[in-house]
Amino acid sequence: MSARAAAGAEAGTVDGTADLTVDIDAVLDRESVVVCCGSGGVGKTTTAAALAVRAAERGRRVAVLTIDPARRLAQAMGLTELDNTPRRVAGIDESAGGELDAMMLDMKRTFDEVVATHADPERAQAILANPFYQSLSSSFAGTQEYMAMEKLGQLKAAGLYDLIVVDTPPTRNALDFLDAPQRLSRFLDGRMIRVLVAPARAGGRAYVKVLSVGIGMFTSVLAKIVGMQLLRDLSTFVAALETMFGGFRERAEATYELLKRPGTTFIVVAAPERDALREASYFVERLAEESMPLTGLVLNRVHPTRAPGLSGSRSLAVAEMLTDSGASPLTAAVLQLHAERIALAAREQQLKARFTSAHPHVPVLEVLAQATDVHDLSGLREVGASLAAGAAG
Amino acid sequence: MSDFPGVRLHVVSGKGGTGKTTVAAALALALAGGGRRVLLAEVEGRQGIAQLFDCPPLGYDEREVAVAPHGGDVLAMAVEPEQALLEYLDMFYKLGRAGRALKKMGAIDFATTIAPGIADVLVTGKIKEAVIRREGGRPAYDAVVMDAPPTGRIARFLNVNSEVVGLARMGPIHSQAQSVMTLLASAHTAVHLVTLLEEMPVQETVDAVGQLTKAGLPVGAVIVNMTREPILPADALVAVAEGRLDTAELRRGLRAGGLPKSPSIEEGLVAEAVDHAQRVALEETERDELARVDRPTYELPLLEGGVDLGGLYRLAGALAAQGVR
Ligand SMILES: Nc1ncnc2c1ncn2[C@@H]1O[C@H](COP(=O)(O)OP(=O)(O)OP(=O)(O)O)[C@@H](O)[C@H]1O
Ligand SMILES: Nc1ncnc2c1ncn2[C@@H]1O[C@H](COP(=O)(O)OP(=O)(O)OP(=O)(O)O)[C@@H](O)[C@H]1O
Ligand SMILES: [Mg+2]
Ligand SMILES: [Mg+2]
Numbered sequence: 001m002s003a004r005a006a007a008g009a010e011a012g013t014v015d016g017t018a019d020l021t022v023d024i025d026a027v028l029d030r031e032s033v034v035v036c037c038g039s040g041g042v043g044k045t046t047t048a049a050a051l052a053v054r055a056a057e058r059g060r061r062v063a064v065l066t067i068d069p070a071r072r073l074a075q076a077m078g079l080t081e082l083d084n085t086p087r088r089v090a091g092i093d094e095s096a097g098g099e100l101d102a103m104m105l106d107m108k109r110t111f112d113e114v115v116a117t118h119a120d121p122e123r124a125q126a127i128l129a130n131p132f133y134q135s136l137s138s139s140f141a142g143t144q145e146y147m148a149m150e151k152l153g154q155l156k157a158a159g160l161y162d163l164i165v166v167d168t169p170p171t172r173n174a175l176d177f178l179d180a181p182q183r184l185s186r187f188l189d190g191r192m193i194r195v196l197v198a199p200a201r202a203g204g205r206a207y208v209k210v211l212s213v214g215i216g217m218f219t220s221v222l223a224k225i226v227g228m229q230l231l232r233d234l235s236t237f238v239a240a241l242e243t244m245f246g247g248f249r250e251r252a253e254a255t256y257e258l259l260k261r262p263g264t265t266f267i268v269v270a271a272p273e274r275d276a277l278r279e280a281s282y283f284v285e286r287l288a289e290e291s292m293p294l295t296g297l298v299l300n301r302v303h304p305t306r307a308p309g310l311s312g313s314r315s316l317a318v319a320e321m322l323t324d325s326g327a328s329p330l331t332a333a334v335l336q337l338h339a340e341r342i343a344l345a346a347r348e349q350q351l352k353a354r355f356t357s358a359h360p361h362v363p364v365l366e367v368l369a370q371a372t373d374v375h376d377l378s379g380l381r382e383v384g385a386s387l388a389a390g391a392a393g
Numbered sequence: 394m395s396d397f398p399g400v401r402l403h404v405v406s407g408k409g410g411t412g413k414t415t416v417a418a419a420l421a422l423a424l425a426g427g428g429r430r431v432l433l434a435e436v437e438g439r440q441g442i443a444q445l446f447d448c449p450p451l452g453y454d455e456r457e458v459a460v461a462p463h464g465g466d467v468l469a470m471a472v473e474p475e476q477a478l479l480e481y482l483d484m485f486y487k488l489g490r491a492g493r494a495l496k497k498m499g500a501i502d503f504a505t506t507i508a509p510g511i512a513d514v515l516v517t518g519k520i521k522e523a524v525i526r527r528e529g530g531r532p533a534y535d536a537v538v539m540d541a542p543p544t545g546r547i548a549r550f551l552n553v554n555s556e557v558v559g560l561a562r563m564g565p566i567h568s569q570a571q572s573v574m575t576l577l578a579s580a581h582t583a584v585h586l587v588t589l590l591e592e593m594p595v596q597e598t599v600d601a602v603g604q605l606t607k608a609g610l611p612v613g614a615v616i617v618n619m620t621r622e623p624i625l626p627a628d629a630l631v632a633v634a635e636g637r638l639d640t641a642e643l644r645r646g647l648r649a650g651g652l653p654k655s656p657s658i659e660e661g662l663v664a665e666a667v668d669h670a671q672r673v674a675l676e677e678t679e680r681d682e683l684a685r686v687d688r689p690t691y692e693l694p695l696l697e698g699g700v701d702l703g704g705l706y707r708l709a710g711a712l713a714a715q716g717v718r
Contacts, residue, residue, distance in 0.1 A: 039410075040408075040409035040410050040543075041408065041409060041410050041593065070592055070593050070596065071596060072592070131560055132560065135510065135560060170409060170545070221482065221486070221495065221500075221504075222500070222504055222507070223564075224486070224564065224565065226504070226507065226511065226560070226561045226564060226566050227561045227564035227566070227567065228564075229561075230507075230560050230561045230564075233560070234507065274699070275410070305661065305665070306660075306661035306662070306664040306665050306668075307657070307658045307659075307660075307661025307662050307664075307665065308661070309655060309657060309658045309661070310652070310655075310658050310661075310662075314652075318647075318650035318651065318652060319650075321650055322646055322649065322650050325649075327646060327649045327650075328642060328643075328645060328646030328649060329626050330625070330626060330629055330638075330639060330642050330643060330646065331642065331643050331645075331646020331647060331649075331650065332646070333624050333625045333626055333629075333666075334625070334638075334643060334646075334662050334663075334665070334666050335650070335662070336624055337624050337625070337665055337666060337669050338661075338662055338665055340624070341665050343697075347698070371667070371668045371671035371672055371675070372671055372672075372675050373591070373592045373675070375592070
């Protein structure tokens with residue numbers, strides 16, 4: 001199956017023919033994990049929250065795991081405490097029997113929890129106090145993605161929810177979300193690190209065995225650059241991690257497997273802009289390669305015209321005439337606005353068409369741009385309604 | 394910049410996608426105007442500058458990418474931690490071929506990623522080298538512009554000292570970090586923040602000003618990118634935002650323009666006007682929010698259809714017109 005066909009099959013087409021409609025409500029009623037991905041600033045957090053609100057109001061027990069939400073949105077969802085556990089969101093219509101819990105990811109804290117679960121108290125203490133760990137847990141590229149997955153694993157294991165909606169970190173490239181965790185474990189498990197910790201592990205024998213001239217020079221140069229003490233810290237850190245590492249990696253792998261299981265689906269979010277759609281394309285192809293299920297592309301913040309009966313060129317011509325005669329500056333301005341809006345809508349549709357021709361089997365759901373930011377439950381409901389209505393785009 | 398006399402290193406940050414690369418390039422062009430020599434440096438290996446200037450991918454060598462208005466040169470490079478480390482090792486340990494062997498083993502890559510702050514020290518170290526380099530008895534560059542990491546990481550990226558000192562308490566990386574910090578925290582450096590008139594970028598800008606200030610790093614200008622002129626007459630904006638558009642006048646205007654009567658078109662036009670006016674009102678709120686950080690502010694217009702090379706010169710011209718030189 002070609003990547004494209006696979007994407008189509010994953011998008012829910014039964015017989016491989018192009019069926020571009022997707023019933024978002026059915027997805028929300030059926031799935032157990034929805035992951036919202038996309039490049040920076042396109043509306044991942046907003047989409048995740050809107051889907052979660054909608055699913056809860058349709059009667060499901062939902063948790064939404066958000067990452068760095070805008071401040072006012074966080075407040076509206078009651079996300080004022082960073083305590084790393086889901087809290088009930090007030091103001092949700094629970095009459096259908098559903099409810100919504102929300103949380104903000106605290107990556108350092110999640111990492112600390114992982115260490116605490118996998119190491120005895122003494123060793124955990126040693127790891128947490130290690131300067132290397134402190135730096136790694138708060139800034140290594142990939143830690144945030146890794147910890148988002150870890151948290152998802154925890155929430156899933158707790159079994160309290162019908163549906164977990166996952167937001168992803170603001171990376172530039174949507175693919176980072178899939179790649180970054182491996183980067184972290186590859187680093188921790190890498191050849192160089194093995195060599196460095198070998199003396200600590202095997203009392204020197206393993207060290208002697210792998211000690212080629214190159215490695216010897218390598219450690220000595222490294223020691224010169226970063227200082228012997230950093231190497232010692234690193235070596236103690238990795239040795240301490242060693243015992244829990246197997247569990248650690250297994251756990252991460254299991255969580256990634258979760259992403260391929262039935263019940264999980266991805267939603268790729270993009271703005272109607274060239275860069276964002278290019279990223280979305282990469283991501284869609286990658287999901288197909290990894291056999292990860294895709295619901296569709298959310299094209300967020302589109303600006304369709306509200307007066308389709310009047311063409312842009314006509315509008316401009318009349319605006320010009322009115323400006324020349326000075327008859328009605330207000331009308332002239334309104335008409336000029338309309339012409340610009342039509343041009344914008346046309347550019348957006350062109351970008352959408354380009355995406356669709358490259359990915360004919362991926363449904364596209366358009367979400368209208370709201371005039372102001374989305375920062376309260378009613379704004380989220382509007383986005384949710386737009387998603388449910390935008391089925392065929 | 395006229396607001397920043399004595400500044401030799403311009404660091405350009407901002408929320409992802411707000412236009413850091415575009416603004417850094419326009420700033421380099423503006424600063425080079427009138428016969429100066431400016432280095433534009435990319436630090437995250439994304440080749441954004443090459444795309445913008447439509448030239449082959451940048452490398453570690455400094456290469457001319459544009460000629461500024463009224464003479465002046467912009468050179469560009471992509472600073473890469475591995476290269477910086479090799480150069481550094483070569484300078485201090487005369488590694489020669491052994492350096493390449495280390496690289497082949499993956500040792501150089503490993504050394505740069507062994508701890509989070511180290512790549513940053515190497516990169517900023519190279520930038521510092523370019524800033525202080527002298528050629529023929531004068532500085533090699535009149536200014537260096539860095540297309541820097543986004544606001545979420547900028548304070549940590551520049552605050553190499555505290556980041557690395559906890560890890561490498563001695564040794565060359567440690568001293569390198571301290572020497573870089575001396576430049577970054579000095580009056581020769583300015584960290585400019587690019588933003589849009591939207592909630593999240595403005596929030597991040599305000600937060601970044603706080604973080605940078607706390608870290609002792611000099612905040613330069615706020616550069617508001619992709620601004621649009623309001624189209625509706627100023628006196629109508631407030632009323633329209635509140636949904637009070639003078640529909641009688643609109644109908645009269647449409648008739649005067651010879652358009653047929655159509656309630657659906659009228660309603661649609663009103664809805665679009667309200668959208669626009671609300672958006673302008675929101676932008677005003679964000680402008681007020683930005684005014685609170687009290688930094689020199691520059692504005693760059695949204696160029697319809699994106700920024701090509703010609704557009705870049707237009708943006709540079711806009712900066713120059715606002716006093717950047
Ligand atoms: N349909 C919409 N209409 C109007 N504003 C929107 C819409 N969707 C999102 N926004 C606004 O755009 C901004 C960015 O949205 P959001 O935080 O969801 O993006 P994100 O992809 O999560 O960003 P990041 O990559 O920084 O995490 C927010 O201020 C949000 O309110
Ligand atoms: N003034 C402008 N008018 C129109 N388009 C613009 C303007 N400034 C930037 N853009 C466009 O916005 C997009 C993002 O710009 P740019 O790549 O410079 O942002 P960035 O902050 O460097 O992004 P990243 O965080 O991905 O590095 C590009 O497509 C660019 O052409
Ligand atoms: Mg987000
Ligand atoms: Mg950039």
